[in-house]
Amino acid sequence: MYRYDEFDHELVHERVAQFRDQVGRRLKGELTEDEFKPLRLMNGLYLQLHAYMLRVAIPYGTLSSRQLHKLAEIGRVYDKGYGHFTTRQNLQFNWPKLKDVPDLLADLATVEMHAIQTSGNCIRNVTSDQYAGVAQDEIEDPRIISEVIRQWSTFHPEFSYLPRKFKIAVCATPDDRAAIRVHDIGIQVVRNASGEVGYEIYVGGGLGRTPMIGKKLNDFVPKADILAYLESVMRVYNMHGRRDNMYKARIKILVHEIGAEEMRRQVDAEFAEVKKAGHLELPMAELERIQAYFAAPEYETLPEVSPEFEAAKKADKDFANWVRANTAPHRVPGYAIVNISLKPNGGTPGDCSSDQMDVVADAAEKYSLGEIRVTHEQNLTLANVKQSDLHALYQMLEANGLGTSNIGLITDQIACPGLDYCALANARSIPIAQQISERFQDLERQHHIGELKINTSGCINACGHHHVGHIGILGVDKKGVEYYQVTLGGAADQQTAVGDIVGPAFTEGEIVDAIETIVETYIDLRKDGERFIDTYRRVGVDPFKETLYATH
Amino acid sequence: MAQHSRKGAKFQAVTASLLVEGLVVYLTANGDWSESLQDAAVAEGKEEGDALLARADAAVASNLVVEPYLFEVEPVEGGINASSVREQIRKAGPTVRLDLGKQAELG
Amino acid sequence: MQLIKKGEFVSDSFATVEDDAELPEGSIIVSLERWQAERDSLSERNTPLGVRLKSGQEPSVIADDLDKFAVVALEFPAYRNGRAYSYARLLRERYGYKGEIRAVGNVLRDQFQYMIRVGFDALEVADNITPDIYKRAVGTFTHAYQPGADGSVSVFSLRHR
Numbered sequence: 001m002y003r004y005d006e007f008d009h010e011l012v013h014e015r016v017a018q019f020r021d022q023v024g025r026r027l028k029g030e031l032t033e034d035e036f037k038p039l040r041l042m043n044g045l046y047l048q049l050h051a052y053m054l055r056v057a058i059p060y061g062t063l064s065s066r067q068l069h070k071l072a073e074i075g076r077v078y079d080k081g082y083g084h085f086t087t088r089q090n091l092q093f094n095w096p097k098l099k100d101v102p103d104l105l106a107d108l109a110t111v112e113m114h115a116i117q118t119s120g121n122c123i124r125n126v127t128s129d130q131y132a133g134v135a136q137d138e139i140e141d142p143r144i145i146s147e148v149i150r151q152w153s154t155f156h157p158e159f160s161y162l163p164r165k166f167k168i169a170v171c172a173t174p175d176d177r178a179a180i181r182v183h184d185i186g187i188q189v190v191r192n193a194s195g196e197v198g199y200e201i202y203v204g205g206g207l208g209r210t211p212m213i214g215k216k217l218n219d220f221v222p223k224a225d226i227l228a229y230l231e232s233v234m235r236v237y238n239m240h241g242r243r244d245n246m247y248k249a250r251i252k253i254l255v256h257e258i259g260a261e262e263m264r265r266q267v268d269a270e271f272a273e274v275k276k277a278g279h280l281e282l283p284m285a286e287l288e289r290i291q292a293y294f295a296a297p298e299y300e301t302l303p304e305v306s307p308e309f310e311a312a313k314k315a316d317k318d319f320a321n322w323v324r325a326n327t328a329p330h331r332v333p334g335y336a337i338v339n340i341s342l343k344p345n346g347g348t349p350g351d352c353s354s355d356q357m358d359v360v361a362d363a364a365e366k367y368s369l370g371e372i373r374v375t376h377e378q379n380l381t382l383a384n385v386k387q388s389d390l391h392a393l394y395q396m397l398e399a400n401g402l403g404t405s406n407i408g409l410i411t412d413q414i415a416c417p418g419l420d421y422c423a424l425a426n427a428r429s430i431p432i433a434q435q436i437s438e439r440f441q442d443l444e445r446q447h448h449i450g451e452l453k454i455n456t457s458g459c460i461n462a463c464g465h466h467h468v469g470h471i472g473i474l475g476v477d478k479k480g481v482e483y484y485q486v487t488l489g490g491a492a493d494q495q496t497a498v499g500d501i502v503g504p505a506f507t508e509g510e511i512v513d514a515i516e517t518i519v520e521t522y523i524d525l526r527k528d529g530e531r532f533i534d535t536y537r538r539v540g541v542d543p544f545k546e547t548l549y550a551t552h
Numbered sequence: 553m554a555q556h557s558r559k560g561a562k563f564q565a566v567t568a569s570l571l572v573e574g575l576v577v578y579l580t581a582n583g584d585w586s587e588s589l590q591d592a593a594v595a596e597g598k599e600e601g602d603a604l605l606a607r608a609d610a611a612v613a614s615n616l617v618v619e620p621y622l623f624e625v626e627p628v629e630g631g632i633n634a635s636s637v638r639e640q641i642r643k644a645g646p647t648v649r650l651d652l653g654k655q656a657e658l659g
Numbered sequence: 660m661q662l663i664k665k666g667e668f669v670s671d672s673f674a675t676v677e678d679d680a681e682l683p684e685g686s687i688i689v690s691l692e693r694w695q696a697e698r699d700s701l702s703e704r705n706t707p708l709g710v711r712l713k714s715g716q717e718p719s720v721i722a723d724d725l726d727k728f729a730v731v732a733l734e735f736p737a738y739r740n741g742r743a744y745s746y747a748r749l750l751r752e753r754y755g756y757k758g759e760i761r762a763v764g765n766v767l768r769d770q771f772q773y774m775i776r777v778g779f780d781a782l783e784v785a786d787n788i789t790p791d792i793y794k795r796a797v798g799t800f801t802h803a804y805q806p807g808a809d810g811s812v813s814v815f816s817l818r819h820r
């Protein structure tokens with residue numbers, strides 16, 4: 001993975017010093033809250049329902065064991081012994097004190113981490129595929145360009161006061177695990193007819209109160225031009241994005257209002273000028289320098305099938321279930337990709353205790369080249385595990401509450417923190433996810449249901465990605481009481497779709513029954529081999545409406 | 553900002569967050585700030601409510617608290633309770649972590 | 660308000676003239692509207708002239724007139740409104756403007772360095788800004804990942820020198 005050089009270190013240390021000065025000015029009363037708020041937000045520090053919340057950036061979701069150990073320690077020293085992994089591959093601490101945050105950031109800096117641009121109207125932490133570097137059908141490791149973008153977007157002087165926040169996601173396989181079509185810019189790494197690697201660009205996707213799917217603006221941007229192209233999109237947005245209404249300020253609204261054609265024309269015109277000026281060409285030596293950090297490790301030559309692994313599966317049924325749900329094929333024979341579920345039965349999606357962080361960091365050290373990835377579905381991934389180590393790894397995880405075998409199944413839900421933590425929320429999300437996971441805890445039943453993604457958000461801002469859940473749940477507030485609105489048919493993959501609202505909202509007491517009704521309706525309707533989303537795409541919303549509202 | 557107090561609320565109290573710690577506090581009758589809702593001063597009617605909120609200005613100016621606002625409460629046996637789910641959660645802590653927040657610390 | 664020009668606290672030799680006010684003698688800054696309405700008479704004056712662009716008035720509209728202006732003042736109606744960062748870069752990099760680019764309006768110390776890097780060389784700042792505060796603000800970050808319109812070299816390039 002990428003390691004800081006002197007320049008990266010210097011920048012992060014200077015940022016810590018700058019924030020320490022800003023916090024000092026606030027505590028001394030030299031800054032009012034109105035003046036300080038935008039400054040703390042630029043560094044990912046929110047004031048939430050119970051306390052401050054600090055969002056730590058995990059660039060494209062990649063962590064070293066050392067970094068994860070440090071996060072565990074920070075959780076113990078400055079927080080209450082846990083953290084929350086988010087749909088943006090970041091980690092949130094829920095209870096730090098303002099006076100401690102400068103020291104916390106200084107501690108993060110010792111392991112090349114920070115909270116830069118995890119909030120505010122700037123280019124946010126870039127996200128990517130948790131299977132980067134190991135997916136079988138990958139064109140190139142998406143973390144190379146992600147790291148370039150991370151650096152280029154850090155403290156970008158022109159684009160730090162945009163109309164609204166700006167999110168970029170990168171993916172390099174035909175299977176989109178980074179949800180690039182629901183980002184402000186989605187980048188698909190592609191290969192053109194002459195075999196060159198470049199980038200296909202989607203612009204104007206997003207969730208929130210006006211969900212939109214990104215429009216393809218360019219089929220192929222060559223590597224050397226990628227920063228010039230991104231800069232062109234950003235400039236058009238910075239100059240023409242709406243600033244009169246924060247709900248209409250995202251780039252998706254600009255693209256929607258002027259149309260994809262006109263957006264393309266403006267970006268192309270800007271791109272031609274930026275290229276003419278020339279100085280934004282990405283130096284190839286720099287690209288190669290960064291690329292070297294992501295070079296494939298030296299894999300052992302292993303047999304396609306490990307006899308001890310096969311034997312363990314036969315002997316240990318729970319292990320076999322875990323392998324079935326939580327592992328994915330690796331591009332190198334004898335290796336596997338392991339997903340660690342942060343969705344235990346009745347637990348909080350994405351929460352991880354400091355002790356568990358230490359276990360995962362140790363497991364990665366021992367079995368997966370010391371590297372961990374965070375997924376946008378709020379799980380963790382160990383990308384390089386030998387098949388022959390899987391059983392030992394499973395036992396280690398299982399002993400620490402990390403052996404849940406539900407990746408991609410109905411209890412592998414996304415949920416935002418909701419009204420249990422978040423100052424913006426209208427309703428709780430976590431208890432809904434917990435009740436659903438308890439209702440469907442039977443693993444055989446989960447496999448019988450098959451792949452099904454339930455996403456829950458506690459407000460219209462959609463941090464829980466409810467629009468793109470196969471089943472989406474949106475918490476709303478009706479006169480101080482929580483209600484839950486259901487959408488069906490959403491998806492964030494290569495066939496991205498925004499879910500359809502199924503009908504009137506349900507109470508907290510009704511929502512889990514409603515979900516069960518939806519699931520049973522699907523099981524009745526499905527043809528052989530159909531996943532929930534396939535059946536939904538075939539039959540539409542009506543049969544679900546019928547069963548839901550006839551029985552209520 | 554979400555609506556924190558229903559229009560026409562009869563009883564209201566003032567809450568804010570401590571600048572240094574970020575913790576939830578309530579304005580008391582003698583002008584102090586308490587971590588317990590039970591210590592909160594209760595205002596009846598709009599005028600009393602506005603007057604109570606105005607008493608938070610000094611603590612904002614002296615950088616003790618931030619973002620004070622009124623919210624609806626109702627008398628219950630032996631004290632007061634917050635009317636909305638949101639304020640009930642602020643008063644106690646996360647409903648999914650009963651070991652954390654005021655519900656754990658204030659006993 | 661005080662003016663910091665190329666790092667020095669200086670007295671402002673330009674008078675900013677309201678649209679309905681009479682034009683005084685000496686150096687003046689007028690609005691884009693006034694420039695467009697009175698360009699002939701304004702061009703005939705023998706004293707330095709500046710133009711002030713509001714957010715939304717893009718520099719392309721004065722691109723052909725830039726040789727007439729000693730100052731282009733770009734307004735920040737609120738610190739959150741970052742359009743003028745792009746305007747400054749366009750003036751420097753695309754239109755080759757060599758005169759003064761002045762930041763006016765809501766110009767905060769935590770933004771000084773970004774402003775310098777996109778090509779502003781004059782900042783109209785609050786009275787409580789001291790030379791020491793200014794120096795610390797513009798020296799917050801030693802290097803930047805991006806090439807600057809102020810001639811600063813990007814880290815991407817510095818790494819390969």
